[in-house]
Amino acid sequence: MQFWDHRFCEFADCQRAYVGIHHKIFLTLVVFLILSCHKMRHRRHRMGTRPLAVFAALILFFSAFTVIRDDLFLISKNLDIFSAVYRQVSLNYVSDTDPDALIKTALDAMLTELDPYTEYVPEAAVEDYRLKYVDTKYAGIGAAIFGRNEHIYIAEPYAGFPAHQAGLEAGDELVAINDVTLVGHSTEAVSHLLRGEERSELRLQIRKVGESHPRAITLTRMSIRQPNVSYSAVLEGAVGYIKLDKFLEHSAEELENALSELQYNQSLNGLIIDLRNNGGGILQEAVKVVNLFVPPGQVVVSQRGKNATKVKSYSTLSEPVAAEIPLAVLINGYSASAAEIVAGALQDLDRAVIVGERSFGKGLVQQTFSVPYNSLIKVTVAKYYTPSGRCIQAMEYLHDGNAGRYVRVADSLTRAFSTKNGRVVYDGSGIYPDIAVAVPPYQPITQTLLDRYLIFDYATLFKGRYPHIEDAGRFEITDRQYEEFMRFLSDKDYDYFSQTEEALQQLKTKADEEHMIGQIMPELESLERKILRSKQQELATHQTEIKQALESEIVSRYYYREGRLQFSLRHDEQLLRARSLLSSGRGQYHAILTGEGKYKMIGKPETLLAATETEN
Numbered sequence: 001m002q003f004w005d006h007r008f009c010e011f012a013d014c015q016r017a018y019v020g021i022h023h024k025i026f027l028t029l030v031v032f033l034i035l036s037c038h039k040m041r042h043r044r045h046r047m048g049t050r051p052l053a054v055f056a057a058l059i060l061f062f063s064a065f066t067v068i069r070d071d072l073f074l075i076s077k078n079l080d081i082f083s084a085v086y087r088q089v090s091l092n093y094v095s096d097t098d099p100d101a102l103i104k105t106a107l108d109a110m111l112t113e114l115d116p117y118t119e120y121v122p123e124a125a126v127e128d129y130r131l132k133y134v135d136t137k138y139a140g141i142g143a144a145i146f147g148r149n150e151h152i153y154i155a156e157p158y159a160g161f162p163a164h165q166a167g168l169e170a171g172d173e174l175v176a177i178n179d180v181t182l183v184g185h186s187t188e189a190v191s192h193l194l195r196g197e198e199r200s201e202l203r204l205q206i207r208k209v210g211e212s213h214p215r216a217i218t219l220t221r222m223s224i225r226q227p228n229v230s231y232s233a234v235l236e237g238a239v240g241y242i243k244l245d246k247f248l249e250h251s252a253e254e255l256e257n258a259l260s261e262l263q264y265n266q267s268l269n270g271l272i273i274d275l276r277n278n279g280g281g282i283l284q285e286a287v288k289v290v291n292l293f294v295p296p297g298q299v300v301v302s303q304r305g306k307n308a309t310k311v312k313s314y315s316t317l318s319e320p321v322a323a324e325i326p327l328a329v330l331i332n333g334y335s336a337s338a339a340e341i342v343a344g345a346l347q348d349l350d351r352a353v354i355v356g357e358r359s360f361g362k363g364l365v366q367q368t369f370s371v372p373y374n375s376l377i378k379v380t381v382a383k384y385y386t387p388s389g390r391c392i393q394a395m396e397y398l399h400d401g402n403a404g405r406y407v408r409v410a411d412s413l414t415r416a417f418s419t420k421n422g423r424v425v426y427d428g429s430g431i432y433p434d435i436a437v438a439v440p441p442y443q444p445i446t447q448t449l450l451d452r453y454l455i456f457d458y459a460t461l462f463k464g465r466y467p468h469i470e471d472a473g474r475f476e477i478t479d480r481q482y483e484e485f486m487r488f489l490s491d492k493d494y495d496y497f498s499q500t501e502e503a504l505q506q507l508k509t510k511a512d513e514e515h516m517i518g519q520i521m522p523e524l525e526s527l528e529r530k531i532l533r534s535k536q537q538e539l540a541t542h543q544t545e546i547k548q549a550l551e552s553e554i555v556s557r558y559y560y561r562e563g564r565l566q567f568s569l570r571h572d573e574q575l576l577r578a579r580s581l582l583s584s585g586r587g588q589y590h591a592i593l594t595g596e597g598k599y600k601m602i603g604k605p606e607t608l609l610a611a612t613e614t615e616n
Contacts, residue, residue, distance in 0.1 A: 082106075114380065115397040117366050121376040127195075128188075129376065133281065133368075135249045137225040139198040143168060147187045148453060158226075159560045162219045168206065170557055171460035175205040175214040198223050209460050231565040232258040237583025240271040241575070243565060244289075247281030247338035252288030256321055259292070270326040270582025270589075272575065273342075276356060280337025283314070283365065283384070290345045291316040293327055293352070298387070300345045303365045305382030310365075326589055327352035328578040331431060332439070336360035343431045344386035347602070350421040350593045354433040355578040358603070361394025361430030388417040390427035411605035423595040425602050432603025434592050435581070437574045445538040446545050448496040449489075455546075458488050459553040472555045472563035473570065482547060486539055 086106075090097055100122070107120040121129045131138060142161025143154050152174045157164040174182055177193045185193075196202070200221050205214040228251035231243040240262040244255055255273070262268060280286075287300045294300075294316050302313040329343050329352045340359045346352035365382040383391050396407050409428035416424050426432070442450070449455050462481075469475050477485075508524055511517045539546065548571055556564040569575060581589055592599045 115364065117362075117364055117378065118380050119378050120371075121368075121378065123374040126374065126376060129378075133248070133378075135225070136246075137223060138195050139200070139221045139223050140195045141166075141168075141202065141219050141221065142224045143194075145174065145187055145190060145194075150184050152182045152185065152187065152190050156556060156560060158224070159562070161224055162222055164560075166217055166219055169208075169460075169463070171209045171457070173207040173214075175207050177205075178203050196221050209464070227254055229254040229258045231562055232262060233566070233569075234262055234266070234268070235272075235569070235579050237579060238266060238269045239579045239582045240268045241274065241569070241579075242271070243274045245278055247278070247283075247285040247289070247342075249282065249285070251281065251285045252292065255289055256292055259322060268325060270328065271322065272328045272330060272578045272582070273352075274330045274575070275335045275339040275343060276330050276332040276574070277334040278336070278339040279334065280339050280341075280362070283338055283341065286338035286341040286345075287314045287316070289342050291318055292321050293323065293325070293346065294320055294349055295323060298349060300387065301341050302385045303382040304385065305365070307381065310367075310382045326582050326586060328582055329354050330356045330574055330578060331359045331433060332357045332574075333360055335431075336362040337364075340392055340431050341384065341386070344390070344392055347425065347431065347434070348387040348390075348417075348419045350419050350423065353435060353578075353581060353589060353592050354431060355435045355581070356433050356437055356574045357439065358432050358436075359392070359430040361392055361428075363391045363393030388419055388425060390415070390417045390425060392427060392430050394428060394430050414605045419595075421594050423600060423602060424604075426605060429603065429605065434599065434602055435577060437577045439574065442549070443538070443542045443545060444496050444499075445494075445542055446549055448494050449546065450549060452492075452494055454489060454492055454494055455550050455553050458485050458550065459557055461488070462554050463557040469554070469558055472559040472566040475551060475555055475567065477547060477551055477554065482543065482550075485550060489539070 086102065089102070090099065104120070104122060111118045111120060127138075141163040142158040143163035144156045144158075145152055146155045147153075154163070154168055154170055154172045154174065156170050157168050174190065176182060177190070180193060182190055182193075194202070198221055202219045202221055204217050204219060206217060207214040226245075228244060228246050228248055229242060230245050231241075233241050235241050240259065242255060242258045242262070244251065259271065262271075283301065283303075290298075290300045296316045296318060298316045299313050300316060304311050327346065329346060331339065331343050331354060335343065335356075336359065340362065343352075343354055343359060347354050363383050363385075364380045365384050366378050367381045368376050368378050371377050383393055385391050394409055396409055411429075414426045414428040416426055419425060441447070504524065504527055508517065511520055511524075552564055552567055555567045559566070591597070
């Protein structure tokens with residue numbers, strides 16, 4: 001504790017010494033400039049130079065030095081204050097304090113004032129940070145888990161890894177790991193217990209579905225790496241499809257390999273790259289992905305920050321492997337960062353048609369720096385700009401004392417930019433698709449069945465009753481099986497509070513406040529009965545949607561994640577629209593990329609659109 005304070009204050013003393021040294025240098029330079037000015041005054045008839053220029057330079061230097069000196073003083077001052085406050089709390093607070101927790105809280109609170117992406121990573125969290133932002137390789141059993149009512153369950157085993165090989169299935173409860181009982185543990189804590197050294201043994205207690213007593217099994221951890229490319233296939237119409245989940249290490253290489261495999265036996269009429277729900281990753285990997293389709297020498301992304309060393313551009317360097325293949329990119333509201341760099345660059349260079357929904361709008365670049373004691377800090381160092389010059393950052397973070405406050409960039413502040421072919425695009429609001437295809441949210445009844453794991457539970461029971469199902473791409477449950485599902489729900493709680501019920505409740509509250517409740521109570525009660533009857537019919541009303549959600553979960557029991565993805569292709573409206581575009585000739589495809597007619601302007605902000613309509 002005292003050692004920590006000593007190091008902290010020593011740092012502050014160094015800052016003061018630093019200011020003192022520079023102050024002496026500054027005074028020496030001032031004297032030098034004054035003497036130079038005096039000499040120049042006696043020689044000005046020969047030199048034609050007035051001392052005023054020297055004084056101007058002196059004033060500019062003084063101003064710059066004052067800013068540096070003031071910044072260093074404020075840093076030193078506030079570090080002294082923080083150190084003193086921390087020391088007094090540690091020594092005098094009525095109860096024991098946890099030094100690590102106090103400092104982590106202080107650091108988190110400080111960084112919250114900036115943006116959600118600038119964060120401190122203590123030594124204990126560095127491994128999780130690496131898995132999230134660098135590479136997904138780890139040693140474990142290969143299974144996704146989730147928490148439910150204080151218990152931990154297997155959500156999905158990964159095919160071919162220890163959990164799957166040992167017969168673990170979705171729905172199995174993890175009771176204990178190496179004699180550590182898991183009741184009450186978080187999923188993060190359990191994940192740490194499951195990970196360890198490669199080839200090390202792990203003792204588990206597992207309770208299978210329908211069994212009252214756990215069984216003991218021993219697994220050997222193995223190296224596991226979730227790929228960046230999770231699925232690829234050739235679709236109807238000879239259109240290739242590649243699902244790219246993240247931009248971590250080797251993502252461009254994986255995408256190139258997947259494309260090579262798709263083209264091995266046939267030529268493709270087009271390629272769809274699916275970046276939906278892709279939260280980004282490594283910027284350089286995004287540049288490499290664009291380079292697979294764009295010739296060398298093209299700027300893909302530029303970054304600009306306060307620090308001059310953070311101002312740089314990234315261009316394509318190599319010959320592309322697929323320069324001519326028609327290309328479509330799928331995005332949605334969860335496509336962010338590096339995914340938006342790829343989509344934005346391919347759109348600005350008129351190399352691909354973007355299909356789906358507006359992206360998230362994260363135009364900020366983070367860099368990781370090492371700090372003492374094996375910790376890290378991830379800092380937002382710049383904003384990035386697509387080839388047309390637009391920044392797609394959709395949020396402005398306010399540094400006015402309102403921690404965590406942010407606002408969306410106003411439409412009135414957005415600016416227009418031009419793609420390579422002259423199409424008009426806009427900044428400040430993510431990437432807008434060339435072809436917008438909205439995906440409606442689930443109905444409340446479907447979302448409730450998912451949130452309460454009732455669809456998950458029935459899929460687990462289904463697997464026990466039916467050892468085999470047909471191929472994931474063709475599987476459908478029968479009407480009889482859907483009736484079985486409804487009987488399964490007969491004694492389950494899946495009630496929810498609909499928006500209609502919420503509006504009715506507000507009406508009752510308002511009527512009560514205005515002393516009208518007695519007059520309209522019969523009508524309100526009649527409405528409540530009608531709403532209840534309507535909700536009871538919703539399993540039939542929304543049967544198609546519920547069946548699709550149920551079929552997707554059931555397919556994952558037999559064919560795991562790849563099967564779930566394969567199943568989804570049949571019902572994916574955004575994917576079907578992109579496939580139709582690429583397989584139906586190149587007329588519309590070229591019309592979009594050359595900006596014909598309605599494709600001349602992409603994602604015009606609503607306020608500008610309204611103004612244009614008023615002018616017309």
